[in-house]
Amino acid sequence: MSFDNAFKKEAIYINGSWSAADNGATVEVINPATDEIIGTIPHCGRAETARAISSAHTAFKSWKKTTAEERSKLMGRLADEIVANLDELALLLTAEMGKPLAEAKGEIMGGAKYIRFFAEEAKRVYGDIIPSPWGDRRILVTKEPVGVVGAITPWNFPNSMIARKLGAALASGCTMVIKPSEFTPYSALAYGILAEKAGLPAGVINVLTGEAKDIGEEMCENPQVAKITFTGSTRVGKILAGNAGKAMKKISMELGGNAPFIVFDDADLDKAVEGAIASKFRNSGQTCVCANRLYIQAGVYDAFAEKLAKAVTEQLKPGNGLDDGVTQGPLINEAAVKKVHEHLEDAKSKGGKVIVGGTEVDGPGTFFQPTVVTGAHAEMRVAREETFGPLAVLFKFETEAEAIERANDTEYGLACYFYTNDLGRSFRVMEALEYGLVGVNEGVITTEVAPFGGVKDSGMGNEGSKYGLDDYLNIKYACFGGLGA
Numbered sequence: 049m050s051f052d053n054a055f056k057k058e059a060i061y062i063n064g065s066w067s068a069a070d071n072g073a074t075v076e077v078i079n080p081a082t083d084e085i086i087g088t089i090p091h092c093g094r095a096e097t098a099r100a101i102s103s104a105h106t107a108f109k110s111w112k113k114t115t116a117e118e119r120s121k122l123m124g125r126l127a128d129e130i131v132a133n134l135d136e137l138a139l140l141l142t143a144e145m146g147k148p149l150a151e152a153k154g155e156i157m158g159g160a161k162y163i164r165f166f167a168e169e170a171k172r173v174y175g176d177i178i179p180s181p182w183g184d185r186r187i188l189v190t191k192e193p194v195g196v197v198g199a200i201t202p203w204n205f206p207n208s209m210i211a212r213k214l215g216a217a218l219a220s221g222c223t224m225v226i227k228p229s230e231f232t233p234y235s236a237l238a239y240g241i242l243a244e245k246a247g248l249p250a251g252v253i254n255v256l257t258g259e260a261k262d263i264g265e266e267m268c269e270n271p272q273v274a275k276i277t278f279t280g281s282t283r284v285g286k287i288l289a290g291n292a293g294k295a296m297k298k299i300s301m302e303l304g305g306n307a308p309f310i311v312f313d314d315a316d317l318d319k320a321v322e323g324a325i326a327s328k329f330r331n332s333g334q335t336c337v338c339a340n341r342l343y344i345q346a347g348v349y350d351a352f353a354e355k356l357a358k359a360v361t362e363q364l365k366p367g368n369g370l371d372d373g374v375t376q377g378p379l380i381n382e383a384a385v386k387k388v389h390e391h392l393e394d395a396k397s398k399g400g401k402v403i404v405g406g407t408e409v410d411g412p413g414t415f416f417q418p419t420v421v422t423g424a425h426a427e428m429r430v431a432r433e434e435t436f437g438p439l440a441v442l443f444k445f446e447t448e449a450e451a452i453e454r455a456n457d458t459e460y461g462l463a464c465y466f467y468t469n470d471l472g473r474s475f476r477v478m479e480a481l482e483y484g485l486v487g488v489n490e491g492v493i494t495t496e497v498a499p500f501g502g503v504k505d506s507g508m509g510n511e512g513s514k515y516g517l518d519d520y521l522n523i524k525y526a527c528f529g530g531l532g533a
């Protein structure tokens with residue numbers, strides 16, 4: 049059942065105008081909580097992508113010449129428009145992605161914070177004057193926007209994953225072509241409406257939907273694109289990084305994870321359970337930084353498992369994100385439910401014991417009960433693969449050295465967490481863990497002021513923070529000679 053929303057646009061946004069796909073093709077968008085069709089979107093290909101890139105390239109010529117102050121003011125207006133339309137944008141996000149309305153509002157406010165943060169950072173893109181080794185020459189270093197940026201984003205945070213990129217791009221003087229996930233297109237297309245309301249010049253932001261492979265290939269091969277920024281799976285990230293590399297384009301890759309969550313026997317168990325609930329079950333376990341493997345030291349294993357099971361039962365309520373009291377929305381689709389099911393059945397077949405949950409939720413939508421399994425070990429799929437769902441598996445360990453070795457035994461390196469009240473241990477373990485993000489006695493650590501990025505197969509580059517601008521800027525060194533002694 050289609051639904052009305054002031055920000056629901058069933059058209060692509062190129063050069064300040066809204067249009068359909070060249071051949072009129074469309075695809076349906078589904079509400080994962082109800083299985084209902086909530087609308088359609090254009091299914092575009094390379095031709096429309098090339099037009100969007102051309103539009104961004106033309107706009108870049110003037111946008112890069114705006115002053116930081118001018119860009120900052122427009123970005124401030126963009127953030128204001130996001131906040132002013134929070135309720136409508138949140139209803140749209142919950143309809144297409146399923147997360148509870150309060151979480152959708154939190155995500156959108158987080159997006160506005162990224163835009164506002166970079167509106168200020170725009171005014172701090174400093175260069176250098178370096179003491180010259182030559183008496184008749186001067187050394188000057190400036191930073192310049194890289195140009196047109198192709199952005200491809202995931203469905204799990206359909207607003208903030210765009211804001212995190214768009215903020216840095218606009219602040220640095222770049223222009224952008226955005227391709228959102230086909231599962232959650234409306235929150236991205238809404239940025240076209242927001243850009244119009246904020247008064248951003250045509251072509252600075254372009255948003256299109258369509259065949260992901262074709263759009264990605266056009267972005268990677270089109271010489272007018274200077275950079276590719278991607279948030280999504282490691283599998284797709286490697287495809288894009290390879291194609292962009294062939295064209296020598298800059299890349300930022302925010303990819304998959306397999307976060308360890310370690311609880312030492314000196315930890316505050318109630319705090320650790322609170323952190324495990326927040327880290328594991330946020331967005332129904334569908335975040336790249338979700339705890340994927342919970343390592344509990346032997347002395348507190350049974351007590352932690354009992355406390356976690358109690359908290360899951362008492363605090364987590366699956367349901368339609370529009371309903372009061374619901375804390376767990378649906379998974380994005382049947383494939384996501386199937387993966388959680390496979391990980392659970394694999395764990396059970398290898399000795400895992402379900403102490404809470406363990407089944408899909410009856411009725412419409414793609415729900416899965418928040419689930420806790422004990423007796424996990426390294427031979428299980430969940431030890432090596434990102435579950436991306438509400439499945440908490442508890443591994444037992446004996447020593448600090450063992451916990452560190454097992455936590456690092458993965459090709460991923462995005463987020464990790466551990467709980468301890470031992471100050472020396474907190475530094476030893478933080479320094480030993482091979483990850484980009486470390487939560488010490490905290491289960492949710494994302495903020496616009498801190499760098500967000502992974503190592504190993506979790507990607508490259510950092511988003512947010514003062515570091516987030518670096519990937520959108522080229523450094524230019526100028527030597528002024530002939531100045532006389």
Ligand SMILES: NC(=O)c1ccc[n+]([C@@H]2O[C@H](COP(=O)([O-])OP(=O)(O)OC[C@H]3O[C@@H](n4cnc5c(N)ncnc54)[C@H](O)[C@@H]3O)[C@@H](O)[C@H]2O)c1
Pocket residue numbers: 200201202203204205209227228229230260261262263264265279280281282284285287288301302303304305335336337434436462502506507
């Ligand atoms: N590191 C982070 O900040 C971060 C944030 C969110 C999600 N993720 C990761 O993303 C994954 C889940 O998101 P997802 O299912 O949307 O990931 P995905 O890789 O399937 O899709 C991400 C985006 O890539 C597009 N895409 C798919 N195939 C493509 C191709 N061949 N060429 C170009 N684009 C293509 C999709 O349409 C979508 O827009 C998880 O692995 C999660 O860990 C990482």
Ligand SMILES: O=C[C@H](O)CS(=O)(=O)O
Pocket residue numbers: 204205334335336337494500
């Ligand atoms: O899923 C990935 C997001 O980056 C999670 S967070 O909202 O940035 O913590």
